[in-house]
Amino acid sequence: MASAVQLMGFNSSHLRCHYSSFRRHPKTIPHPLALSSSSHEATYLRCFLPSTRRRRKVIGRSVSFRSPFLPTTAVLKLDEAKLVSIPSGSDRVEDRFPHGAGVYGVYDKAGELQFIGISRNVAASIAAHSKALPDLCCSVKVGLLEGDNSDKTVLTDAWKSWLEEHITLTGKIPPGNQNGNSPWVRRPQRKPDLRLTPGRHVQLTVPLEELIDLLVKENEVVAFIKGSRSAPQCGFSQRVVGILESLRVDFECVDVLDEEHNFGLRETLKRYSNWPTFPQVFVRGELIGGCDIISSMAEKGELVALFRK
Amino acid sequence: MGVTKEDVEDALNDSLKPSHLEVIDTSGGCGASFDVEIVSENFEGKRLLERHRLVNAALSAQMPHIHALSIKKVLTPSQWKPLEKA
Numbered sequence: 080m081a082s083a084v085q086l087m088g089f090n091s092s093h094l095r096c097h098y099s100s101f102r103r104h105p106k107t108i109p110h111p112l113a114l115s116s117s118s119h120e121a122t123y124l125r126c127f128l129p130s131t132r133r134r135r136k137v138i139g140r141s142v143s144f145r146s147p148f149l150p151t152t153a154v155l156k157l158d159e160a161k162l163v164s165i166p167s168g169s170d171r172v173e174d175r176f177p178h179g180a181g182v183y184g185v186y187d188k189a190g191e192l193q194f195i196g197i198s199r200n201v202a203a204s205i206a207a208h209s210k211a212l213p214d215l216c217c218s219v220k221v222g223l224l225e226g227d228n229s230d231k232t233v234l235t236d237a238w239k240s241w242l243e244e245h246i247t248l249t250g251k252i253p254p255g256n257q258n259g260n261s262p263w264v265r266r267p268q269r270k271p272d273l274r275l276t277p278g279r280h281v282q283l284t285v286p287l288e289e290l291i292d293l294l295v296k297e298n299e300v301v302a303f304i305k306g307s308r309s310a311p312q313c314g315f316s317q318r319v320v321g322i323l324e325s326l327r328v329d330f331e332c333v334d335v336l337d338e339e340h341n342f343g344l345r346e347t348l349k350r351y352s353n354w355p356t357f358p359q360v361f362v363r364g365e366l367i368g369g370c371d372i373i374s375s376m377a378e379k380g381e382l383v384a385l386f387r388k
Numbered sequence: 389m390g391v392t393k394e395d396v397e398d399a400l401n402d403s404l405k406p407s408h409l410e411v412i413d414t415s416g417g418c419g420a421s422f423d424v425e426i427v428s429e430n431f432e433g434k435r436l437l438e439r440h441r442l443v444n445a446a447l448s449a450q451m452p453h454i455h456a457l458s459i460k461k462v463l464t465p466s467q468w469k470p471l472e473k474a
Contacts, residue, residue, distance in 0.1 A: 355444060355451070371459045372436045 157184060157195075157241045158248075160220035165209050172209055176202035181223040182237040184245075185255070188217045194255025194263045195241050197234040211327070212262055215255070272307050272332045273298075274340035287347045296364040300330035300386070303348055304358040308332040315370035316358045322377045323360075328386050362386070390418050391450045403446040404428045407465050408472070420455035427461070427468040436462065 166175055180199040185208055187193050193215045198204035201221055209216040222241070224233060246252060255263035275290050276283060283290070295301050302319055306312030311320055323330050335345045335357050345357070352359055352366045360367045362385060367373065376382040393413045400409055408427035415421035424443065431439045439462040444451065451457070463471070 353441075366437060368437045368440060372440060375461070376436065 155222040157220060157222075157244045160184070160222050162186065162218050162220055164218040165205065165216050167209075167213075172206040173202045176205050176219070176221060177223055178202045179223050180234060181221055182234070182241050183222070184220045184241060184253070185216050186218045186220070187215045190218075192245055192249075192253045194253050195238060195245065196255075196263065197238045199234075208263065269308055270331070272334050272337075273301075274337065275333070275344060276340055276342065279339050279342050287343055288351050291344075291348055291351050292364075294331075294333070295361040298331045299363060300328055301333065301361045302330055302358055303333045303335050303344075303361075305334070305336050307334050312336060313357070315356075319358045319360060319370050319373050322373055322382070326377070326383060326386065390415075390420065391422075391453045393422070395450055396422055396424070396447065396454075399450060400424070400426060400443065400446050404430050404442060408468060414458070415455070420453070421458075422454065422456070423458045423460050425461040426459070427463045427465055429465055431462055431464045 163175070166172060178200050180197075181201045182195065182197045183201050183205060184192050185194045185196070185205070194208070196204060196208075201223065205216075205219055205221075222237060224237065242252070242256065273294065275287070275294070300323070302316075302323060304311055304313075304316035304320060306316055308320055311317035320332070333341060333344070335341060335348065337344075348357075348359065349355060352361075354366055354369065356369050358369055358373075360369070360373055367376070367385070373382065376385070393411050396411045397409060400406060400411070404426065406426045406428040408425070410425040412423040413421070414423050426443060430442060434442070440459055443459055443462060444457075447454070447457065461468075461471075
């Protein structure tokens, strides 16, 4: 097998991903795939078929007689992928699309391609997009990668080739892929909490007050909370984090209970802000308030106005 | 010695002259936790934070004995009117 593959010009990574389909369909012979202009790694994409999503068929191009939707080149081309409409409700989105790694293109109501993305969990990404930008997410094309071929370069190459295909065709970069278009590419994972010091053993060269001052002035929105962003230790802190996240505010979080990295912060911050309790939310260097104030501002829509400035 | 609902009301009445005041003891009697709704002309032209500061200042004597004070509403009379009818 190995020598046959070498004869055909495969490198080892091609061998690995093609081997399985070769074994499953011994009558078909894998052959070198036409590489897209941008891709020096062959990318094996499965055509995404909604009707067969439960079975998740693994289909190599060598068995293309099984379905008219199958790709005929290494990378399933953008114009070959089937356009599937996005159902409303994130549960149904997750149910409808495959959870594997792949490339996807999101189209708006007018059928304009808005964004090309890659993901290790296509369904989750599409669900997140349609939740974040419902107006721009009407339907989607998906090109799934073979299960064990989801490393980053392969994903990136698939993304590049779709993007190039679209640009060649229309001369335009999808709006969501243009620089500085953050709503599409917002990182799904939460930011880590900020720490004021590297540790308790380190002697500070500036007073803690100055550190706090710098922190709240250099970051647009800072929340000082009890516990971490992902696991607040107090109900009020949790509510504030929930409100800020629901408004999709890009904010920094500082855990005032972290005695190792934020030693002495609670007392110093109370003095600095002249505010007796936590959480405390600062916007552009100014204390906005604690849980009660943030909640009531959120209810009245004042918070949205504040962050929009 | 706990703080009673009346203590909180007295302190707020004295310093803020509210036109509407509602203090709810949410501690179940031990005097450690209160919800407050307060309407006063003193809040006119002040941001929410400054209003909360006024309330906190008015209760500074009681604060050390209060575990939780939740200020549900701090409004000016003009803001309160439409809510009152509803």
